[in-house]
Amino acid sequence: MSMFGVFKGRGFRTPWHLRVLYISTFLLRTAFGALLLLISAYFVGNEATRLLNVAIVAVPYPLAEMVTANYFGILSDRVGRKPVIVAGTTLAAIVVAMYALSDNVWYLTSLHGIHGIGAAATVAPAIAMIADHAQESDRGRQMGWFDYSTFLGYIVGAVLGGFMIVIVSVPVGFVIISLILAASAIMLFALVKRTAPAVKGAHKSGFAELRNVFRVREVRLIFPIWLVIATLLGLALTYLPIILMGHDVSGSTIGIMFGLAGVALGLLQPFWGKVSDIVGRIPVMAYGVFSIAGIVVLLVFFPNTAVEVNETAEGVTDIEFHLLGMIPLAIMGLGAGAFVPSALAMMADSSESRSYGATMGLYSFALGFGAFIAETLGLIIIYVNKDEAENTTAGLILYFAAALVALAVLMMIVFFLSTYLKNRARNQRA
16 A cells, blocks of 8 residues: 555545534644744844743743643534634634734733643544544554644744844734634535534533543553653743744744745655554554664764754854754654654543543643643753853753653553553463
């Protein structure tokens, strides 16, 4: 089966309303990907002050998403997916328009927290809707399309934000993003099919529902790995563009770099999801974790092997790409998107259909928690080292990423071995 053949998958069709859902998810994450870059250009002052302000504004968004994610997942089980998703997207559109009114740090911090609530209302119900409608034999591919729309949105958002910094004023950029989100909300309202609630009548409380979800062994083992992967993603999205800007790399150059990374890393996510449908979830998950580990190790311990950033005597930033280092980086990059679609599919496979919203709320919680930890610790590192050289701050963030990768690899090995031993014991009893 060819790589592109699995995107359609003979005998498998993606329902139209799920395609609309993927487009909406892409637009929502595009907004998020552009916002922090625009906010960083909103502030004036030296680089250390600007970096600190961006970190302060960034923290409330993932905190709000983390705190409210499971609530919206469980709510979607009770009232249906569509109303919750439309409401969350509409709230995000209104909040982003309000960013244009002031560049006050605490004003933006408050709005960013409310924006996080809007995001939380879209993620868990969206994944639960996919689990509702995707066949189990095609679930990995559909989760791959969702993850691809999420990842591509982040990348395109960084590209869009980088170019808007150069082409339009920052307030105008916020208005453009708000209009994109409004279009997404209208599209969802008009085109996504409303489904009946998964649970009718009496229902468990939120905490009781979560306890029920965590009784599933696969969910318990996958969840901490989610937290680590989400933290790494938060570090990359929040601080990598700002660190590059601190090295006088232009917004448009950052946008192009993220765009190329998106093409290289994101296009294979539906493919890996389909592979997990065929060969099983755990091998594909493990391949994804080890690929991410290889990328971080290469960037942290061999930083100039693939990409080298130098400043010429004239003060111009020069970026060099080395073929010898780019080849292993590209090979590992091919597998970097393998973990998420296969893990999402495994969580859906292992859960009851009546609890899809609550289960997928854990994914949204992990995204919020990981980004919150990344941005909070990044804020601490930046504050403690605000008087030090910027390379010191960047280096500490990279070593923190390396420690997280080591933890993810260890947990994946535990997951793999425990599953192997469980299956072996079950076969012996049989």
